[in-house]
Amino acid sequence: MTDKAHTPWLEQLRSDGYCIIPRLMPDATIAELNADLEEAFEKTPMGKGNFYGHRTQRFGGLLRRSRLAGDLVLQPLVLAIAREILGDACDKIQLNVAQAIAIHPGEIEQFPHCDHDMWAGRKGDHEYLLNVIWPLTEFTAENGATRIYPRTHMQAVESLDQLDDPIVAECRPGDAICFLGSTVHGAGPNHTNRVRRGVVIGYSLGWLKPYENLWLAYPPQIAKTFSPELAELAGYIQHRPNLGNYEGQCPSILLRRDVPDYPQATDGLRPDQEEAVREFAEAQRYRP
Numbered sequence: 001m002t003d004k005a006h007t008p009w010l011e012q013l014r015s016d017g018y019c020i021i022p023r024l025m026p027d028a029t030i031a032e033l034n035a036d037l038e039e040a041f042e043k044t045p046m047g048k049g050n051f052y053g054h055r056t057q058r059f060g061g062l063l064r065r066s067r068l069a070g071d072l073v074l075q076p077l078v079l080a081i082a083r084e085i086l087g088d089a090c091d092k093i094q095l096n097v098a099q100a101i102a103i104h105p106g107e108i109e110q111f112p113h114c115d116h117d118m119w120a121g122r123k124g125d126h127e128y129l130l131n132v133i134w135p136l137t138e139f140t141a142e143n144g145a146t147r148i149y150p151r152t153h154m155q156a157v158e159s160l161d162q163l164d165d166p167i168v169a170e171c172r173p174g175d176a177i178c179f180l181g182s183t184v185h186g187a188g189p190n191h192t193n194r195v196r197r198g199v200v201i202g203y204s205l206g207w208l209k210p211y212e213n214l215w216l217a218y219p220p221q222i223a224k225t226f227s228p229e230l231a232e233l234a235g236y237i238q239h240r241p242n243l244g245n246y247e248g249q250c251p252s253i254l255l256r257r258d259v260p261d262y263p264q265a266t267d268g269l270r271p272d273q274e275e276a277v278r279e280f281a282e283a284q285r286y287r288p
Helices: 003-016 027-036 038-043 067-073 076-089 228-233 251-255 271-285
Strands: 018-021 056-059 093-103 129-135 176-180 196-205
Touching: 003 018, 003 076, 003 176, 027 038, 027 067, 038 093, 067 093, 067 196, 067 228, 076 093, 076 129, 076 176, 076 196, 093 228, 228 251
Parallel strands: none
Antiparallel strands: 018 176, 056 093, 093 196, 129 176, 129 196
16 A cells, blocks of 8 residues: 555544545445345344443444455555554554444434543553444434544543534445544434444554454354455454464464464564573573
8 A cells, every 4th residue: 555545544534533535445345245234234133221322233243244344354545544553552453343333213422432441551652443434324414424523532531521513424335434542433313214324343453452352253263264364353363472372372373274282382572572582591501
């Protein structure tokens, strides 16, 4: 991905906390994905709780429900932006969530919030998360389009009274609504008689515990059908040093045909750690 392609969007993300990139996916792809998810939408109950919404449906595990969900996760421009935003603070980025959401008529406005508040670490040093909402139906001010509060990623928001008016992310299927985990946002109310559907693809720092339990959502028999890049994002990669390992090995070993009964524990250190450990070990070996 060239700098010319993603630099303007990076600049807007960093200045405003969000951007809306038009026409990133073909209409036919979004329509087919929507059709693939139809059965899940029909069977999933409404949410329980004032945050998730009593007139809102949510379900995850999209990579096992439609092959086209993987196309959204691996969209080159979005993935380049995610790696640029998050890459300074981690060795690898990971999939944080792949979730479908349907806001039904009568749903109220969602509580404005920052998604990075799901983690208790200190905020402000780096970003934890980049979320991308892909509309499956048109997003309008009347049917619950996401409301985003620009530049709140640079504020310490302690009360809703501090918030200025939000922008309403009106857009159509194929567009991508990108916003930082530090940006205040929330779904709008649905005052129409039509359901508003969308998909959220989130990317987070690879050393964080993700929102969606990836290994339960995509066990090895499912992840074996993924491309290597998609499998890595779905949790089948070791984050140096040795985080998320399986028996001392990168968990991608579970996607092989010949998984050993007793894997060989193998260092997965960062280069700086590996050099320090090597020098120390050599000094111990050759000590008189």
